Amino acid sequence: MNSGSSPAILYITGKGLGLAQKLAGLYPGARILKFMPGIVPELWGRHRTLIFVMAAGIAVRSISRFVKDKKTDPAVVVLDEKGRFAVSLLSGHLGGANERAREIAGFLGGEAVITTSSDVNDVVPIDLWARDNELAIEDWRLVSGVGTRLLDKGALHVYTETVNELPAGFVRVFGPEEADICITNRSDVPRALSAASACERPLFLRPRNLVIGLGCNSGTSREEIDAAVRKTLDECNLSFLSVRSVATIDRKAAEPGLVAFAADHGLPVVVFSAGELNGVKGVKKSEAALKATGANAVAEPAALLAARDGVLREGKRKIGNVTVAVAEDKRNKRTKNMKQGRKGMIYIVGTGPGDSGHITPYARKAITGSDVLVGYGTYMDLIRDLTVGKEVFSTGMTQEVDRCRKAVELALQGKTVSVISGGDPGIYAMAGLVFEVLKNSGESSVKGKRSGNKEASRVRPQRPGTNSSQIGVEVVPGISALNACAARLGAPLMHDFASISLSDRLTPWELIEKRLDAAAMADFVIALYNPKSKGRAGRIREARDIILRHRSAKTPVGIVRAAMREGEHVVVTDIEKMLDHEIDMQTTVLVGNAQTFVWNGRMITPRGYEKKFRT
Numbered sequence: 001m002n003s004g005s006s007p008a009i010l011y012i013t014g015k016g017l018g019l020a021q022k023l024a025g026l027y028p029g030a031r032i033l034k035f036m037p038g039i040v041p042e043l044w045g046r047h048r049t050l051i052f053v054m055a056a057g058i059a060v061r062s063i064s065r066f067v068k069d070k071k072t073d074p075a076v077v078v079l080d081e082k083g084r085f086a087v088s089l090l091s092g093h094l095g096g097a098n099e100r101a102r103e104i105a106g107f108l109g110g111e112a113v114i115t116t117s118s119d120v121n122d123v124v125p126i127d128l129w130a131r132d133n134e135l136a137i138e139d140w141r142l143v144s145g146v147g148t149r150l151l152d153k154g155a156l157h158v159y160t161e162t163v164n165e166l167p168a169g170f171v172r173v174f175g176p177e178e179a180d181i182c183i184t185n186r187s188d189v190p191r192a193l194s195a196a197s198a199c200e201r202p203l204f205l206r207p208r209n210l211v212i213g214l215g216c217n218s219g220t221s222r223e224e225i226d227a228a229v230r231k232t233l234d235e236c237n238l239s240f241l242s243v244r245s246v247a248t249i250d251r252k253a254a255e256p257g258l259v260a261f262a263a264d265h266g267l268p269v270v271v272f273s274a275g276e277l278n279g280v281k282g283v284k285k286s287e288a289a290l291k292a293t294g295a296n297a298v299a300e301p302a303a304l305l306a307a308r309d310g311v312l313r314e315g316k317r318k319i320g321n322v323t324v325a326v327a328e329d330k331r332n333k334r335t336k337n338m339k340q341g342r343k344g345m346i347y348i349v350g351t352g353p354g355d356s357g358h359i360t361p362y363a364r365k366a367i368t369g370s371d372v373l374v375g376y377g378t379y380m381d382l383i384r385d386l387t388v389g390k391e392v393f394s395t396g397m398t399q400e401v402d403r404c405r406k407a408v409e410l411a412l413q414g415k416t417v418s419v420i421s422g423g424d425p426g427i428y429a430m431a432g433l434v435f436e437v438l439k440n441s442g443e444s445s446v447k448g449k450r451s452g453n454k455e456a457s458r459v460r461p462q463r464p465g466t467n468s469s470q471i472g473v474e475v476v477p478g479i480s481a482l483n484a485c486a487a488r489l490g491a492p493l494m495h496d497f498a499s500i501s502l503s504d505r506l507t508p509w510e511l512i513e514k515r516l517d518a519a520a521m522a523d524f525v526i527a528l529y530n531p532k533s534k535g536r537a538g539r540i541r542e543a544r545d546i547i548l549r550h551r552s553a554k555t556p557v558g559i560v561r562a563a564m565r566e567g568e569h570v571v572v573t574d575i576e577k578m579l580d581h582e583i584d585m586q587t588t589v590l591v592g593n594a595q596t597f598v599w600n601g602r603m604i605t606p607r608g609y610e611k612k613f614r615t
């Protein structure tokens with residue numbers, strides 16, 4: 001263990017020495033030193049952790065001159081001589097003082113004193129999260145402001161082009177315009193789009209996913225290499241902070257200018273043999289490179305190899321004595337413990353009643369941002385303008401389980417999938433089923449045995465180390481038929497209502513009858529979904545008769561077919577005459593309560609406060 005990674009423990013009194021020696025049990029390589037004026041400058045910069053066993057005031061006075069910033073300052077922890085309190089004084093997050101304070105408190109049976117607000121309020125510390133996800137922070141001055149916004153608003157809007165897994169409180173948005181945090185390697189993403197003040201500027205986090213492939217003539221200066229790389233990145237609108245490494249041929253491993261350039265920026269140099277470089281397919285060959293190095297090309301294949309799952313962002317450019325290519329590692333970055341498998345995302349999206357004006361902007365973005373769309377043919381037709389150029393997996397009405405299984409399979413391959421439902425996806429639609437399939441496939445892959453749902457359990461992890469519990473899932477709500485139909489009718493759902501599906505495909509009819517009776521008896525407004533189909537033409541009559549047991553035949557009824565889509569038809573009638581009108585599977589029937597009335601062809605359920613218009 002070098003001195004940097006083991007703490008220095010400073011004491012003043014004999015009791016302090018005793019405690020310091022006890023702490024050596026926790027940090028075996030620790031240096032134990034008697035505190036004296038002038039000792040801190042010698043330790044600062046050499047040790048990543050300083051532990052002061054003494055009054056906090058002494059510690060503060062002795063370190064104050066050296067404190068610089070949270071990226072470079074060491075962790076400073078102060079302990080009282082009895083070891084009752086371990087105070088994280090400086091560099092709580094990146095420096096690790098909070099972690100050390102907790103370790104020490106745990107070891108001594110004392111209490112850690114932590115004051116960083118993300119820890120106190122139990123929200124994600126942005127600097128640590130960025131570090132763990134290999135994201136470079138572009139402007140440190142914005143970090144605390146964004147952290148405060150997270151605390152104040154309870155959530156942050158995050159636009160990300162790489163990170164799949166977002167912690168609690170980070171809400172994914174699909175455009176940088178609305179974001180508090182932008183995760184992208186593109187430097188042309190606008191900065192202060194609508195932000196009025198500097199404190200609302202988005203924080204840019206740069207994924208470390210670019211590799212610079214370099215070739216150069218012998219003796220090329222670091223300055224020339226630096227200028228060539230910067231020019232290339234600038235012209236391609238890529239952030240320098242996203243550069244993870246420099247790649248070249250092994251013969252250039254000790255080229256002074258190249259080594260100095262990499263060292264200036266703290267970048268590792270990754271080298272490949274001519275044989276390895278020649279094995280990369282699809283790159284431009286160069287006679288000059290072959291002559292000079294024995295490889296057909298250097299910059300492009302080296303960048304691609306070092307980027308592993310790489311694609312070329314910029315093909316080879318020759319700038320003076322330097323050749324530069326840029327490759328991007330396309331693997332999505334995951335949190336530390338998920339590195340083995342590529343993890344996908346499922347959006348369970350509701351597209352609303354039908355026409356394109358009633359789909360939410362968020363649902364649109366989820367769909368356009370997906371690799372694959374999975375859904376029932378009719379709904380897919382309704383959103384045809386959004387499906388252009390997408391891989392589409394569409395099946396018939398009764399193959400929901402197949403569709404969900406397919407979605408999970410695709411997500412396990414690392415794809416972003418939108419499972420499309422009409423209306424709201426959580427109302428008589430796909431959301432529940434997706435979760436059931438995920439649950440079952442998770443159980444079957446973890447336990448290695450088949451679960452009850454045969455279909456669902458057939459979903460198997462596609463790559464070792466990946467299972468369905470690692471897939472990100474987000475339900476994206478939509479306007480349900482009852483919202484759309486109520487809007488067309490007037491205001492029938494102003495008071496308590498019950499929604500009942502008359503489909504007995506998945507629910508026994510006896511249970512549906514029981515619910516109809518209970519809802520009617522309790523004077524709920526009732527929304528009847530799936531009122532009729534070919535095989536069950538009589539159910540709507542049976543439903544009406546049950547409701548009639550408790551409600552007057554004159555109770556208003558609204559019948560809305562194809563609300564907010566082609567073929568829309570709205571009827572306001574009553575229970576007595578409702579069956580005289582056409583009711584089909586594209587129809588929702590709303591039955592009023594005892595107060596519901598009709599006015600100017602509109603169906604209205606009053607909120608019930610009769611007194612409200614009395615003066």
Ligand code: SAH
Nearest residue numbers: 353423424480481529530562563585587588
């Ligand atoms: N998830 C959907 C409901 C699917 S069940 C939603 O939230 O709306 C299918 C039933 O929804 C249909 O039989 C019909 O009763 C109702 N429905 C769906 N779209 C409709 C529309 N545009 N107009 C009227 N009813 C509709």
